Amino acid sequence: MKDLRIAVIGAGNMGQALLEGLVESGQVRPSRICASDRRKDRLTDLKKRLRICTESRNTAAVKKADIVVLAVKPQILDKVLIELKPALPTDCLLISIVAGFPTGLIEHLAGGKRRVVRAMPNIAAMVRMAATAICQGKQARKADMKLARRIFETCGTVTEVDESLMDAVTGLSGTGPMYIFIIIEALSDAGVRVGLGREQATQLAIQTILGAGEMVRSTGRHPIYLKDMVTSPGGTAINALYSLEKTGLRADLMDAVETATRRSAELGKPYAENKNS
Ligand SMILES: NC(=O)c1ccc[n+]([C@@H]2O[C@H](COP(=O)([O-])OP(=O)(O)OC[C@H]3O[C@@H](n4cnc5c(N)ncnc54)[C@H](OP(=O)(O)O)[C@@H]3O)[C@@H](O)[C@H]2O)c1
Incomplete structure:
Protein backbone atom coordinates (compact mmCIF):
# COMPACT_ATOMS: atom_id res chain seq x y z
CA MET A 1 0.00 0.00 0.00
CA ASP A 167 -28.23 2.47 6.09
CA ALA A 168 -28.69 0.42 9.27
CA VAL A 169 -24.97 0.78 10.00
CA THR A 170 -25.33 4.53 9.44
CA GLY A 171 -28.21 4.62 11.95
CA LEU A 172 -26.35 2.59 14.56
CA SER A 173 -22.59 3.23 14.52
CA GLY A 174 -22.28 6.01 11.91
CA THR A 175 -24.56 8.21 14.01
CA GLY A 176 -23.71 6.35 17.23
CA PRO A 177 -21.15 8.67 18.86
CA MET A 178 -23.89 11.31 19.09
CA TYR A 179 -26.05 9.01 21.26
CA ILE A 180 -23.13 8.50 23.61
CA PHE A 181 -22.21 12.21 23.70
CA ILE A 182 -25.76 12.95 24.81
CA ILE A 183 -25.65 10.17 27.41
CA ILE A 184 -22.35 11.50 28.81
CA GLU A 185 -23.80 15.00 28.99
CA ALA A 186 -26.98 13.73 30.63
CA LEU A 187 -25.02 11.67 33.18
CA SER A 188 -22.85 14.68 33.92
CA ASP A 189 -25.95 16.82 34.48
CA ALA A 190 -27.38 14.08 36.66
CA GLY A 191 -24.19 14.05 38.73
CA VAL A 192 -24.35 17.82 39.18
CA ARG A 193 -28.01 17.51 40.16
CA VAL A 194 -27.13 15.14 42.99
CA GLY A 195 -24.32 17.38 44.24
CA LEU A 196 -21.10 16.65 42.30
CA GLY A 197 -18.95 19.33 40.70
CA ARG A 198 -19.24 19.56 36.89
CA GLU A 199 -15.69 18.46 36.13
CA GLN A 200 -15.78 15.44 38.41
CA ALA A 201 -19.26 14.48 37.21
CA THR A 202 -18.12 14.56 33.58
CA GLN A 203 -14.93 12.59 34.28
CA LEU A 204 -16.87 9.95 36.20
CA ALA A 205 -19.43 9.70 33.38
CA ILE A 206 -16.73 9.33 30.69
CA GLN A 207 -14.79 6.66 32.56
CA THR A 208 -18.01 4.78 33.32
CA ILE A 209 -18.87 4.62 29.60
CA LEU A 210 -15.32 3.57 28.66
CA GLY A 211 -15.19 0.95 31.43
CA ALA A 212 -18.60 -0.52 30.63
CA GLY A 213 -17.76 -0.72 26.90
CA GLU A 214 -14.43 -2.36 27.65
CA MET A 215 -16.10 -4.90 29.97
CA VAL A 216 -18.57 -5.98 27.29
CA ARG A 217 -15.79 -6.12 24.69
CA SER A 218 -13.11 -7.90 26.70
CA THR A 219 -15.27 -10.38 28.65
CA GLY A 220 -17.34 -11.30 25.59
CA ARG A 221 -20.26 -11.62 28.03
CA HIS A 222 -23.79 -10.67 27.04
CA PRO A 223 -24.60 -7.21 28.48
CA ILE A 224 -27.56 -8.72 30.31
CA TYR A 225 -25.19 -11.01 32.24
CA LEU A 226 -23.13 -7.97 33.27
CA LYS A 227 -26.29 -6.06 34.17
CA ASP A 228 -27.32 -8.94 36.46
CA MET A 229 -23.88 -8.78 38.11
CA VAL A 230 -24.49 -5.22 39.28
CA THR A 231 -28.15 -5.40 40.23
CA SER A 232 -28.27 -6.68 43.80
CA PRO A 233 -31.64 -7.28 45.50
CA GLY A 234 -33.22 -4.04 46.64
CA GLY A 235 -30.06 -2.13 45.63
CA THR A 236 -29.38 1.10 43.80
CA ALA A 237 -28.92 -0.40 40.31
CA ILE A 238 -32.24 -2.30 40.20
CA ASN A 239 -34.05 0.84 41.35
CA ALA A 240 -32.32 2.93 38.70
CA LEU A 241 -33.18 0.29 36.09
CA TYR A 242 -36.86 0.43 37.09
CA SER A 243 -36.78 4.18 36.53
CA LEU A 244 -35.17 3.76 33.07
CA GLU A 245 -37.68 1.10 32.02
CA LYS A 246 -40.59 3.37 32.99
CA THR A 247 -39.35 6.17 30.73
CA GLY A 248 -38.46 3.75 27.94
CA LEU A 249 -34.75 4.38 27.31
CA ARG A 250 -34.41 1.20 25.20
CA ALA A 251 -37.36 2.12 22.97
CA ASP A 252 -36.03 5.68 22.65
CA LEU A 253 -32.65 4.38 21.43
CA MET A 254 -34.32 1.94 19.04
CA ASP A 255 -36.47 4.77 17.66
CA ALA A 256 -33.43 7.00 17.21
CA VAL A 257 -31.47 4.33 15.31
CA GLU A 258 -34.50 3.58 13.11
CA THR A 259 -35.04 7.28 12.37
CA ALA A 260 -31.38 7.77 11.42
CA THR A 261 -31.50 4.61 9.26
CA ARG A 262 -34.54 5.94 7.42
CA ARG A 263 -32.89 9.33 6.94
CA SER A 264 -29.77 7.68 5.51
CA ALA A 265 -31.91 5.80 2.98
CA GLU A 266 -33.58 9.08 1.98
CA LEU A 267 -30.36 11.00 1.35
CA GLY A 268 -29.46 9.50 -2.03
CA LYS A 269 -33.07 9.12 -3.23
CA PRO A 270 -33.51 12.39 -5.18
CA TYR A 271 -30.31 11.64 -7.12
CA ALA A 272 -31.33 8.02 -7.76
CA GLU A 273 -34.72 9.26 -9.05
CA ASN A 274 -32.94 11.67 -11.46
CA LYS A 275 -30.82 8.76 -12.66
CA ASN A 276 -33.92 6.73 -13.50
CA SER A 277 -35.93 9.56 -15.12
N1 LIG B 1 -19.34 13.45 10.57
C1 LIG B 1 -19.67 12.19 10.82
O1 LIG B 1 -19.93 11.80 11.97
C2 LIG B 1 -19.69 11.19 9.69
C3 LIG B 1 -19.68 9.82 9.97
C4 LIG B 1 -19.66 8.92 8.90
C5 LIG B 1 -19.71 9.38 7.60
N2 LIG B 1 -19.77 10.72 7.36
C6 LIG B 1 -19.83 11.20 5.98
O2 LIG B 1 -18.62 11.86 5.71
C7 LIG B 1 -18.85 12.90 4.77
C8 LIG B 1 -18.15 14.15 5.28
O3 LIG B 1 -18.68 14.52 6.53
P1 LIG B 1 -17.92 15.55 7.47
O4 LIG B 1 -18.60 15.49 8.77
O5 LIG B 1 -16.45 15.33 7.38
O6 LIG B 1 -18.30 16.92 6.72
P2 LIG B 1 -17.48 18.29 6.70
O7 LIG B 1 -16.73 18.44 7.99
O8 LIG B 1 -18.42 19.34 6.28
O9 LIG B 1 -16.38 18.04 5.54
C9 LIG B 1 -16.63 18.19 4.17
C10 LIG B 1 -15.54 19.10 3.62
O10 LIG B 1 -15.74 19.19 2.19
C11 LIG B 1 -15.58 20.56 1.85
N3 LIG B 1 -16.22 20.84 0.56
C12 LIG B 1 -17.41 21.47 0.31
N4 LIG B 1 -17.63 21.54 -1.01
C13 LIG B 1 -16.56 20.94 -1.60
C14 LIG B 1 -16.20 20.70 -2.95
N5 LIG B 1 -17.00 21.05 -3.96
N6 LIG B 1 -15.04 20.07 -3.20
C15 LIG B 1 -14.22 19.69 -2.19
N7 LIG B 1 -14.50 19.89 -0.91
C16 LIG B 1 -15.66 20.50 -0.60
C17 LIG B 1 -16.20 21.29 3.00
O11 LIG B 1 -15.89 22.66 3.01
P3 LIG B 1 -16.95 23.68 3.72
O12 LIG B 1 -16.78 23.46 5.18
O13 LIG B 1 -16.51 25.03 3.27
O14 LIG B 1 -18.31 23.30 3.23
C18 LIG B 1 -15.59 20.53 4.17
O15 LIG B 1 -14.28 20.96 4.46
C19 LIG B 1 -20.36 13.07 4.65
O16 LIG B 1 -20.79 12.61 3.40
C20 LIG B 1 -20.94 12.21 5.75
O17 LIG B 1 -22.13 11.56 5.33
C21 LIG B 1 -19.74 11.64 8.37
Missing part, protein backbone atom coordinates in the same frame (compact mmCIF):
# COMPACT_ATOMS: atom_id res chain seq x y z
CA LYS A 2 2.98 2.31 0.64
CA ASP A 3 3.31 3.43 -2.96
CA LEU A 4 -0.35 3.82 -3.81
CA ARG A 5 -1.52 7.32 -4.61
CA ILE A 6 -4.53 8.30 -2.53
CA ALA A 7 -6.67 11.39 -3.12
CA VAL A 8 -9.11 12.53 -0.43
CA ILE A 9 -11.85 14.83 -1.70
CA GLY A 10 -13.22 16.92 1.17
CA ALA A 11 -10.90 17.57 4.11
CA GLY A 12 -13.50 18.29 6.79
CA ASN A 13 -13.97 16.34 10.02
CA MET A 14 -13.94 12.88 8.47
CA GLY A 15 -11.51 13.57 5.64
CA GLN A 16 -8.97 14.98 8.08
CA ALA A 17 -9.40 12.10 10.52
CA LEU A 18 -8.71 9.62 7.70
CA LEU A 19 -5.71 11.58 6.47
CA GLU A 20 -4.24 11.68 9.98
CA GLY A 21 -4.85 7.94 10.46
CA LEU A 22 -3.20 7.12 7.15
CA VAL A 23 -0.15 9.26 7.79
CA GLU A 24 0.29 8.24 11.45
CA SER A 25 0.03 4.54 10.56
CA GLY A 26 2.96 4.88 8.14
CA GLN A 27 1.07 2.68 5.66
CA VAL A 28 1.26 5.27 2.89
CA ARG A 29 3.97 7.80 2.10
CA PRO A 30 2.64 11.32 2.87
CA SER A 31 3.98 12.49 -0.50
CA ARG A 32 1.60 10.00 -2.17
CA ILE A 33 -1.47 11.44 -0.43
CA CYS A 34 -3.30 14.41 -1.85
CA ALA A 35 -6.20 16.23 -0.19
CA SER A 36 -8.52 18.70 -1.84
CA ASP A 37 -11.07 20.99 -0.29
CA ARG A 38 -12.63 24.34 -1.05
CA ARG A 39 -11.22 25.72 2.23
CA LYS A 40 -7.66 26.91 1.59
CA ASP A 41 -6.93 27.35 5.33
CA ARG A 42 -7.65 23.65 5.92
CA LEU A 43 -5.30 22.64 3.12
CA THR A 44 -2.50 24.90 4.38
CA ASP A 45 -2.82 23.41 7.86
CA LEU A 46 -2.84 19.81 6.56
CA LYS A 47 0.18 20.39 4.36
CA LYS A 48 2.09 21.81 7.32
CA ARG A 49 1.03 19.19 9.86
CA LEU A 50 0.99 16.00 7.78
CA ARG A 51 3.37 16.93 4.95
CA ILE A 52 0.89 15.65 2.38
CA CYS A 53 0.15 17.26 -1.00
CA THR A 54 -2.88 19.48 -1.32
CA GLU A 55 -4.85 20.87 -4.23
CA SER A 56 -7.65 23.40 -4.26
CA ARG A 57 -9.06 21.81 -7.43
CA ASN A 58 -10.58 18.35 -7.02
CA THR A 59 -9.71 17.42 -10.59
CA ALA A 60 -6.01 18.13 -9.94
CA ALA A 61 -6.04 16.00 -6.77
CA VAL A 62 -7.32 12.85 -8.52
CA LYS A 63 -4.87 13.01 -11.41
CA LYS A 64 -2.82 9.76 -11.25
CA ALA A 65 -4.68 8.58 -8.10
CA ASP A 66 -5.00 4.83 -7.48
CA ILE A 67 -7.64 5.43 -4.82
CA VAL A 68 -10.05 8.35 -4.54
CA VAL A 69 -11.79 8.77 -1.18
CA LEU A 70 -15.02 10.77 -1.38
CA ALA A 71 -15.54 12.64 1.91
CA VAL A 72 -17.84 15.54 1.01
CA LYS A 73 -21.38 16.09 2.28
CA PRO A 74 -24.15 14.05 0.60
CA GLN A 75 -25.85 17.20 -0.72
CA ILE A 76 -22.92 18.02 -3.03
CA LEU A 77 -21.67 14.56 -3.97
CA ASP A 78 -23.46 14.58 -7.34
CA LYS A 79 -21.85 17.89 -8.34
CA VAL A 80 -18.42 16.74 -7.17
CA LEU A 81 -18.69 13.49 -9.13
CA ILE A 82 -19.87 15.25 -12.28
CA GLU A 83 -16.85 17.54 -11.97
CA LEU A 84 -14.48 14.63 -11.29
CA LYS A 85 -15.81 12.27 -13.97
CA PRO A 86 -13.59 13.37 -16.88
CA ALA A 87 -10.50 13.61 -14.64
CA LEU A 88 -10.73 10.24 -12.85
CA PRO A 89 -8.03 7.76 -13.90
CA THR A 90 -9.71 4.85 -15.73
CA ASP A 91 -8.80 2.17 -13.23
CA CYS A 92 -8.91 4.05 -9.92
CA LEU A 93 -10.82 2.67 -6.95
CA LEU A 94 -13.51 4.96 -5.53
CA ILE A 95 -14.12 4.73 -1.80
CA SER A 96 -17.11 6.69 -0.57
CA ILE A 97 -17.88 7.49 3.06
CA VAL A 98 -20.90 9.58 2.05
CA ALA A 99 -24.09 8.64 3.91
CA GLY A 100 -27.03 7.38 1.88
CA PHE A 101 -25.38 7.03 -1.55
CA PRO A 102 -25.44 3.44 -2.82
CA THR A 103 -22.47 2.13 -4.81
CA GLY A 104 -24.65 1.80 -7.95
CA LEU A 105 -25.51 5.49 -7.84
CA ILE A 106 -21.87 6.46 -7.33
CA GLU A 107 -20.86 4.25 -10.29
CA HIS A 108 -23.52 5.95 -12.40
CA LEU A 109 -22.54 9.50 -11.37
CA ALA A 110 -18.87 8.70 -11.93
CA GLY A 111 -19.54 7.52 -15.45
CA GLY A 112 -20.43 3.84 -15.41
CA LYS A 113 -18.21 0.83 -14.75
CA ARG A 114 -16.27 2.05 -11.76
CA ARG A 115 -14.85 0.03 -8.87
CA VAL A 116 -16.62 1.40 -5.79
CA VAL A 117 -16.36 0.48 -2.12
CA ARG A 118 -18.79 2.18 0.24
CA ALA A 119 -17.74 2.73 3.84
CA MET A 120 -19.45 4.06 6.93
CA PRO A 121 -16.97 5.08 9.62
CA ASN A 122 -17.83 7.34 12.53
CA ILE A 123 -16.43 10.50 14.05
CA ALA A 124 -14.31 8.51 16.52
CA ALA A 125 -11.91 8.14 13.56
CA MET A 126 -10.54 11.39 14.99
CA VAL A 127 -9.12 9.41 17.90
CA ARG A 128 -8.49 6.23 15.82
CA MET A 129 -11.42 4.47 17.54
CA ALA A 130 -13.96 4.42 14.72
CA ALA A 131 -16.28 1.52 14.04
CA THR A 132 -16.34 1.25 10.24
CA ALA A 133 -18.44 -0.99 8.02
CA ILE A 134 -17.53 -1.50 4.36
CA CYS A 135 -19.41 -3.05 1.46
CA GLN A 136 -18.46 -4.00 -2.08
CA GLY A 137 -19.88 -2.40 -5.21
CA LYS A 138 -20.69 -4.57 -8.28
CA GLN A 139 -17.46 -3.77 -10.14
CA ALA A 140 -15.20 -3.83 -7.07
CA ARG A 141 -12.91 -6.79 -6.42
CA LYS A 142 -11.97 -8.67 -3.27
CA ALA A 143 -8.57 -6.93 -3.39
CA ASP A 144 -10.37 -3.56 -3.29
CA MET A 145 -12.16 -4.60 -0.10
CA LYS A 146 -8.81 -5.62 1.40
CA LEU A 147 -7.37 -2.22 0.55
CA ALA A 148 -10.39 -0.41 1.98
CA ARG A 149 -10.10 -2.50 5.13
CA ARG A 150 -6.44 -1.51 5.54
CA ILE A 151 -7.26 2.15 5.03
CA PHE A 152 -10.03 2.24 7.63
CA GLU A 153 -8.10 0.06 10.08
CA THR A 154 -5.72 3.00 10.46
CA CYS A 155 -8.67 4.70 12.24
CA GLY A 156 -10.25 1.86 14.25
CA THR A 157 -12.06 -1.43 13.61
CA VAL A 158 -13.57 -2.61 10.31
CA THR A 159 -16.36 -5.05 9.51
CA GLU A 160 -17.82 -6.11 6.15
CA VAL A 161 -21.56 -6.01 5.51
CA ASP A 162 -23.91 -6.48 2.60
CA GLU A 163 -24.83 -3.16 1.01
CA SER A 164 -28.48 -3.63 2.01
CA LEU A 165 -27.35 -3.05 5.61
CA MET A 166 -25.38 0.16 5.08
